[in-house]
Every structure is written in structure tokens, then in C-alpha cells.
Amino acid sequence: MSIPAQLLKKLVQIPIFQGLTVPEAAEFFEVALEQTIESGHTLFREGDEGDALYVILKGEVSITKKGIELATLSTHAVVGEMSLVSPGDTRSATATAKNDVDVLKIPSRRVQKLIKGDHLAALKVVANLAQVMAQRLGAINDRLVGDGKKKGEARKEELADFAGILNRWSF
Amino acid sequence: MTSAEAAPWYFKKAARIMDVGERIETLLATPLRSVTVQVSIELDNGEIRTFKGYRVQHDNARGPMKGGLRFHPTVNHDEVLALSSLMTWKTAVVNLPYGGAKGGIECDPAELSVKELERLTRKFVDQIHDMIGPTRDIPGPDVNTNPQVMAWIMDQYSRYHGHSPAVVTGKPIDLYGSRGREAATARGLQFIAREILRDVGQQVPGTRFAIQGFGNVGSHAARLFHEDGGKIVAVSDVHGGVTNPKGLDVPGLFEHVKKTGSVRGFGGGTACSSQDVLVTDCDVLVPSAMGSAIDKHLAAEVRARIVLEGANAPCTPEADEIFEQRGVLVVPDVLANAGGVTVSYFEWVQNMQHVTWDEERVNGELQRVMKEAYEKVGQISRSRKLPLRTSAYVLAIGRVGKATVLRGI
Numbered sequence: 001m002s003i004p005a006q007l008l009k010k011l012v013q014i015p016i017f018q019g020l021t022v023p024e025a026a027e028f029f030e031v032a033l034e035q036t037i038e039s040g041h042t043l044f045r046e047g048d049e050g051d052a053l054y055v056i057l058k059g060e061v062s063i064t065k066k067g068i069e070l071a072t073l074s075t076h077a078v079v080g081e082m083s084l085v086s087p088g089d090t091r092s093a094t095a096t097a098k099n100d101v102d103v104l105k106i107p108s109r110r111v112q113k114l115i116k117g118d119h120l121a122a123l124k125v126v127a128n129l130a131q132v133m134a135q136r137l138g139a140i141n142d143r144l145v146g147d148g149k150k151k152g153e154a155r156k157e158e159l160a161d162f163a164g165i166l167n168r169w170s171f
Numbered sequence: 172m173t174s175a176e177a178a179p180w181y182f183k184k185a186a187r188i189m190d191v192g193e194r195i196e197t198l199l200a201t202p203l204r205s206v207t208v209q210v211s212i213e214l215d216n217g218e219i220r221t222f223k224g225y226r227v228q229h230d231n232a233r234g235p236m237k238g239g240l241r242f243h244p245t246v247n248h249d250e251v252l253a254l255s256s257l258m259t260w261k262t263a264v265v266n267l268p269y270g271g272a273k274g275g276i277e278c279d280p281a282e283l284s285v286k287e288l289e290r291l292t293r294k295f296v297d298q299i300h301d302m303i304g305p306t307r308d309i310p311g312p313d314v315n316t317n318p319q320v321m322a323w324i325m326d327q328y329s330r331y332h333g334h335s336p337a338v339v340t341g342k343p344i345d346l347y348g349s350r351g352r353e354a355a356t357a358r359g360l361q362f363i364a365r366e367i368l369r370d371v372g373q374q375v376p377g378t379r380f381a382i383q384g385f386g387n388v389g390s391h392a393a394r395l396f397h398e399d400g401g402k403i404v405a406v407s408d409v410h411g412g413v414t415n416p417k418g419l420d421v422p423g424l425f426e427h428v429k430k431t432g433s434v435r436g437f438g439g440g441t442a443c444s445s446q447d448v449l450v451t452d453c454d455v456l457v458p459s460a461m462g463s464a465i466d467k468h469l470a471a472e473v474r475a476r477i478v479l480e481g482a483n484a485p486c487t488p489e490a491d492e493i494f495e496q497r498g499v500l501v502v503p504d505v506l507a508n509a510g511g512v513t514v515s516y517f518e519w520v521q522n523m524q525h526v527t528w529d530e531e532r533v534n535g536e537l538q539r540v541m542k543e544a545y546e547k548v549g550q551i552s553r554s555r556k557l558p559l560r561t562s563a564y565v566l567a568i569g570r571v572g573k574a575t576v577l578r579g580i
Contacts, residue, residue, distance in 0.1 A: 123242055162195045162575045166569050171550055 003029045003104075011055065014076055016128040024121035031110035036102050043079060043095040043103065050083030050091050052107045059101030065093045072098065080128055083108045174462025174484035176251040178257035181488065181503075185564030187556070191572075198580075199571060202252055203236075203270075204228045204390040208298035210276055212290040213279035214283075224295045226274040228308055229255035232574035235306050236272035237262055237340075239313025240320075242288075246275035257483060257505065258512070259486055262435055263567035265544045266507040267516045272308050274299075280315045282360050291319050296327035296345035302470060303328065304524065305337035312341035312385045313516045322346050329482060338517035349518035352532035357391030359510015361399065362541040364455060367477060370549065371500070373454070376400030379418070381453040381475065383407050383445060384460030385434050388481045388508065391426075404453050407445040408460075414451055415440030450474060459508075467545055473499065480504040497560050503560035505567065506548055513540050 003011075008025045011017050017025060034057075037043055043054055046065060054061075056077050063071045063079070070093060073079060079095050087108040114122035172180065179200060186477060205227040214220055221422045223246055228236045239257040251273045259271030276295055280288060292328045312321055325346065334339075336347035339467060344577040350499045353356070368375055393403050404417035410433040415421065420439045427437045437443070449456065449465060450472040458464050459481025465473065468540045470490035478494060478501045480486065486494065486501065494501050517533055529534075544566075551562035 129563060158192055159576055159580065161192060162572060165189055165191060166572045166576065168564060169569050169570070170573075171547060171554075171566070 001030070001032060001034060002026070002087050003032070005056075007108055010076060011012040014055065014078060015080045015132055016078055016081060016125055017129055019124050020121050024124070027119075028114070028121035028125065029104065029106075031114070032104040032106045034102065035105050037097040039097055039101075041097050043097065043101075045136060046091055046094045048091045050080060050087065050108070052105050053081045054079040054095070055104040055106070057102040057104060062096045062098050062099055063093050064096065076095045079103075082130075084111055084129055085126060087112060172248075174251040176384040177462075178253055178260065178490055178505075179485040179576070181560060181564050182256065182260065182568070185561050185568055188561060189568060191568065193570070195572075199230070199251065200256065200577070202227050202229045202255060202542060204302065205252060206247070206299065206302065207248060209389075210291060210295045210298060212294055214287055214289060221290065222272070222276050222278045225251040226299050226308070227255040227271075227272060228302070229254045229271040230259040230571060231270040232264060232571055232578060233270050234268040234455065235304075236270040236308040237267070237311065237326065238272035238308075240273075240310045240316050240324075241275040241313035242278055242280045242291075242315040242320075243275065244277065244279045246277045249409070251275050251279045254483070259562060259571060260567035261505040261509050261512060262516075263393050263570040264548065264563050265513050265540050266570065267513060267524065267540075268511075269309075271518065272310075272358045273313075274310060275313070283306055289309060289321070289323055292323040293327040295432070296324055299326070300328050300331045303338060304332065304487070305335055305519070309337070309514070309515075309519060310339050317341075318343040318346075321348075326464065334538045337519050338416040340518040342518070347518075347522050349514055349521055349533060350528065352514045352518055352531040353387065353493060354391040354395070354467065355514035355533075356481065356508050356511035358387070358397055358537055358542050360392050360457065360459075360481055360507055361395040362398065362510070362538050363507055363545055364401075364477075364479060365399070366542060366545045367479075367500065367502060368455075371476070374400075375401065378455060379416075379453040380455045380457060381405040381414075381448050381451045382457045382459060382481075383412075383448045383457070383464060383485075384482065385428065388459040388511075390428070392420055392459060392481060394425070401455075401516065405443065405448040407448040411435035412443045412445050412448045413437045413448065416445045427428055455479060457481045460485070461503070463487050467491045469491050470494055470499075471497075476500065478502065480507045482509065491558075501558065501560060504564050506544055506559070506563045510537055510541060511545065512539055524544065 007023050012020045012025050023088055060074045062069055092100055111122055208224045210222040210224040219244045223356040238255055255271050255273035262269040313524045321339045325336055329335050342348040365375055380396045380401050380403050382393050385406055397403055403421055404416055405414040413434055423439055424437055428434055435452045447470055452474045455477045456475035457479045465486045467489040470493040480503055483504045522530055547566055548559055551565055552559050
């Protein structure tokens, strides 16, 4: 589908679409489908096959895992982006429309096709996605190691600071 | 402030100037191990007496810990702890591969017979033999302990661990002791005096020295300064002092001491008190008696241009400050009297290698060590505009600190 230039300008500000020129974005979103999900209906469920990513254009989506709400996402948030790089993997959480939600659905199979054809915009999106995921992985690692790591770092700095002092005072 | 509190205070002062973090400061100041032991012996009359013995091992980053063992009624844990830290900094200033330690027994040796002293010494070794050793902690002589006491320590330790002369230094020459050990502290003072006088554009010949204390350090210092052509204008011991502005007849003085056991009553000068010696008109003052001999009031009256600390902490920190304000050069204990521990180190080296050095070699090596330490401290003092004492502590903290960082926590 073709997307109005005004919306495209907003879309390229979303982290995983950053760096796309408006014409590139227009080309990329050619493969997108616009959908409306009624309040209370799901975009996908935990365990479903991941076949598309969604960009929320209007409304709010609740992300839950085993009944526990992990996050609420709204306009211009991206949902299900992992499916772009690992098509066929199952969804790790459930996405439910909290009210009537308009989304752009981008089927991963179509994106995969673009990537195979060295489509520049698609490659840029995948590169952005890799960056976003690396940041998330780092954050998870920090949380996993928790306070212990912080203390370890402080001690190392203290000894290193002292070594620095000794260098400044060495004769 | 007691003399025992001085070393930790100077350490803190230097550490703050260097901007060492609080936790690193604590790490460096806290002793590695500290024990109090019961030392019970049977007196000659069959009575049982129980004494308290202490050994504090302060820091071993730079090597086996080294420090004296004193027998004195006022020995207590806090004093031994503070003096153990002084040894850490002192061995670092003269760059010996040692850490610091100190020990003592709370007793009055004047009340004990030789046999009782021997039992006391051996019993103390029974209590601490598993924490000392040639590569762990090496005691040496200190207040009221002599080469004979060191010989007993070596023998008692060897009963547990096999022949181990290197477990203790300051032993008799005939039992693995080192030549030059007895006069070592004074010889260190002599080398430092030569250096600092040259730095201020003076020479030892003609320089006027006043020496408080005529024991192992003071008496040898008087002899050595005299040999270098210096004038000894005042000396004192616990009984009193004698002064002569034209210079005392040193060989005559030694004759007198040999006969009477004291410098008091020597005819070649005017009788004076021990305190008078401290404020006598002289170029170099060598306090080599007790700690805290010079407080802030006396410091204001001292007329010497240079103070050489032959004893440990003879100037209180308050006195030290006054000297700094008045521009009196103070060569601190950690540098000035380090000749003793340096030759103790040479004794240990000879024992470890099963060799004997002649006195010429001992004195030559000592001169090299003292000169090098003096130059380093002077370099820091000039480039950082710090007094010699603070500079010596900066050097020591740097050396101990580097070893600590390299080894890791």
C-alpha cells in the first residue's frame, strides 16, 4: 500500500526505521498492510508463529506474558519486531488491543524477500533492529548480574584510581 | 599525641596529600595480623608469673615482615601496632624487600634474672613460632633486647623448624650475626648527616652536633661524627648531660662512660640536664633517646638548623609542625635511623646465602642504601615542595601501594 508522506516522515523517526530516506521508507512500506484491531482482540498470542511486525498508528496495545502485563505500547511503537529476523519462531508474549487500534502490519516473509534482493531499505531496517536488540541484551545482562557487578566495578575503579595516583606520584 | 600515634598520623597526612581514597587508606593502615599471647614462666623462686606478649604483622606486600621485639613495662597492643606500621614505611623508604611488624612483652627486664629472661624469651617463641620465620616475619632487637635474646629466639625457633639463623637478626657475631650491626643505626645517621650538610652548603668538619641519648645509637653517633671531624658540643643520657661549646673530648668522654657508666660528671665540660642538650646552641641536633622528647614548647627553643631523628618519633607531630614553620630541616626517623633495619636485612641476606660479609662491605652497602633513600626523599621534597618527613611517607606509600596494586587484593 502507499503511505502518505506525512506519516512516512513520522515512521522514519522510529528507532528501527531510522536512517531511511522518505523514498526508501515509501518503498519499504509498500509491503505493509493497514489493519484495525477491535478493542479486546489480540494481534497475536504467546506461542503463535511470528509472521509479522506491527507499527501502531493509533490506540494502545497491552503486552502480557502468562497473564501478567509487561508493557503498554501506543502510537508509533513497534510490536513483534523479532519476527523480522527469526521468522517462524513463536511469539514470546501476547499483544492485545486495549481499545480500537490501527496498525501497519508488515509480513516478515515479504521483508525476507526484500533482504534476499539486497533491498537497501530492508537491510537498513535489519541493521537498526540488530542495534536495538544488542542494547536490550546489554540491559538484560546488567539486570541479570545485578548489584554484584556494580560493586565489582566500584572496587576495580578504586584500585585503578589508586594506581593512577601512584603513577602521578612516582619518582 | 603519644609517640606511638605519630606514625599513623604522618601516614594519614601524606595519604591525604596524595589524595588516596578512604578505603585504600584503611587497607594500607590496617594490620595484617595481630596476636596477644600469654607468656607464663616459673620465676627462680618458684613463683609463677604471667606476662602478656604481642606480635603485630602490619603489611607484607613488599616481602617478609620485619620489626623489633621490645621488653618494657609500658608495652601495649596499641603501641606495638603503631610501631609495626612505622616499620612498613621505614623498610619501604630504604627500599628493603620487607614489610613491617613489631612485637613486645609487657615486663620489666630489670626485675628479672638472666635465667628468667631466657625462659620468658623461649616461652614467647613457643607461642608465636608458627607465625614467624625467615620468609614470614623476622624479629630483631629493640628496647631492652640484645644479641643474647636474639640468640635464644634463634635456638628456640630452630627446635621446632630446624636450623634457622635467618629467623631473627641482631644475633651475636659468633652466632650468625653481621659485622657492623651494632653501629649500623649511627652509621646511617653519619651518612645522612654528610649528605644533608653538603646540600645546605656545609661540611661535617667543624659542624656542631648535640646528641640526646648515649645508648647504642647516641654513643656510636658521637664517635662517628667525631671521626668525620664534627664537634660534639653536648651529650646526655638518663642521668644527665654535659656541654662544651668548643667541642667535647670524645675519646675522653668514652673513657669516662666506661668507668662510671654515664656521661654525667665528665670533666671536659659544663654539667647540664638532658633537656638543656636539646636547646643547646648547635648546628645539628640528634635526639636519639626516647619518643616524644621534643614537644611544641621545646621545638620553639631548639637552636639547631637540622634535626636528625636517631630515635623513633623523638619529635611530636606538633613539634614537627613548628620546625616546619621555623624552617628547621627535620630528617625523619623513617629515613634517619633506618640504618639499623638495613644492616639487619644484610644479616638476613648473609644467613639466607650462608655467607659472611666483612665490615667494609656491610658499611659500603649501607652507604649506598642510605644515600639512595636520601636522594629519593630529597627529590620528592624539592619537586613537590614538601617537608622531608611527608616526602618520605609519600615515597613509602608509593612503594607499598605499587606492590599492593600489582599483587591484587
